[in-house]
Amino acid sequence: MNFSNIKTYSDEVIEEAISTLIKEELIAFPTETVYGLGADATSDNAISLIYSFKNRPKINPLICHVINKEMAYRYCYETKLSNLLAKTFWPGPVTMILNQKKNNGISKLVTAHLDSIAVRCPKNNIFEEIIRKFNKPVAAPSANISGNVSPTKAMHVYEEFGKKIELIIDGGASEKGIESTVIDARGDNPIILRHGPITSEMIENKTNLKVLSNFKIDTVESPGQLFKHYSPNKKLIINSLKAGKHSSYLGFKNIMPDKQFNGEALNLSENGNLEEAAANLFTMIRYLDKNKSKNIMVAPIPNDGIGIAINDRLERAAQ
Ligand code: TXA
Numbered sequence: 001m002n003f004s005n006i007k008t009y010s011d012e013v014i015e016e017a018i019s020t021l022i023k024e025e026l027i028a029f030p031t032e033t034v035y036g037l038g039a040d041a042t043s044d045n046a047i048s049l050i051y052s053f054k055n056r057p058k059i060n061p062l063i064c065h066v067i068n069k070e071m072a073y074r075y076c077y078e079t080k081l082s083n084l085l086a087k088t089f090w091p092g093p094v095t096m097i098l099n100q101k102k103n104n105g106i107s108k109l110v111t112a113h114l115d116s117i118a119v120r121c122p123k124n125n126i127f128e129e130i131i132r133k134f135n136k137p138v139a140a141p142s143a144n145i146s147g148n149v150s151p152t153k154a155m156h157v158y159e160e161f162g163k164k165i166e167l168i169i170d171g172g173a174s175e176k177g178i179e180s181t182v183i184d185a186r187g188d189n190p191i192i193l194r195h196g197p198i199t200s201e202m203i204e205n206k207t208n209l210k211v212l213s214n215f216k217i218d219t220v221e222s223p224g225q226l227f228k229h230y231s232p233n234k235k236l237i238i239n240s241l242k243a244g245k246h247s248s249y250l251g252f253k254n255i256m257p258d259k260q261f262n263g264e265a266l267n268l269s270e271n272g273n274l275e276e277a278a279a280n281l282f283t284m285i286r287y288l289d290k291n292k293s294k295n296i297m298v299a300p301i302p303n304d305g306i307g308i309a310i311n312d313r314l315e316r317a318a319q
């Protein structure tokens with residue numbers, strides 16, 4: 001197969017990325033969480049393409065990627081909390097929900113006509129250079145068809161869209177492996193709307209603020225949480241202590257099938273490191289989705305730290 005639209009970093013590739021954005025077309029790019037499918041956040045035409053390529057419900061708003069809080073505040077109002085979170089966690093895997101400024105130029109399709117906007121400053125040198133030179137926010141969801149497993153490698157993006165996307169920038173495997181933590185930063189206390197690599201404990205330790213997490217708010221306030229997500233083609237069976245016949249198995253630490261098991265088994269983290277498990281999660285699910293087994297069974301994952309975000313993804317994928 002010819003993967004000519006997958007390109008690694010060079011000055012020319014950065015130029016190509018920017019001219020593609022200016023032409024109101026889409027680029028796929030690496031971030032520290034997962035790969036994104038990006039477009040000029042001010043262009044209705046380009047943003048429409050994101051929704052149609054992904055087959056994404058129009059009521060599910062996109063994240064605007066920025067280079068720093070100053071760029072974010074061109075489009076939304078700062079709060080004491082947003083300043084603190086930006087200072088502590090940006091660049092990094094935190095997305096903040098803030099109130100939009102009126103007539104800020106951001107396409108209404110990006111925010112699904114809400115008064116709020118999601119802003120995030122990713123930690124990735126390639127993407128940083130693109131946004132800095134483009135000098136406008138890039139709206140981007142994860143670079144997968146809606147409902148599918150998120151991509152953590154350039155080749156995963158190709159598996160989703162093939163040559164439909166002109167440029168897929170290959171920045172290697174995403175370091176974190178799961179999507180950013182989404183935080184409502186409009187009030188005095190952070191409210192987690194989507195769990196991610198920055199955990200409640202990390203936020204509480206670094207900010208001395210109590211983190212609120214209200215699952216009723218989750219579904220109403222963060223529309224993306226309503227939909228089927230992260231799903232492989234095969235059935236995913238979670239919290240399985242044993243591997244079944246005709247299954248593949250995704251183990252954790254010492255929970256692995258015995259020697260008699262003749263299916264394919266992978267270990268998310270042999271030494272029980274949850275960060276490593278998060279980084280491997282989507283890559284391993286995608287891999288096991290391709291063999292001949294009927295389903296994928298997954299070991300129980302401890303529900304603390306980033307394990308909470310892992311279990312959130314697994315539960316949605318298993319629905
Ligand atoms: O790590 C990430 O966040 C990746 C990379 C590419 O940056 N992006 C990502 O985007 O995961 P996406 O579209 O797959 O998820 C964005 C989430 C959705 O659940 C969406 O509903 C929520 O953010 N969101 C976006 N704008 C919002 C808003 N104004 N209010 C509440 N939730 C919002």
Ligand code: MG
Pocket residue numbers: 141142150
């Ligand atoms: Mg997504």
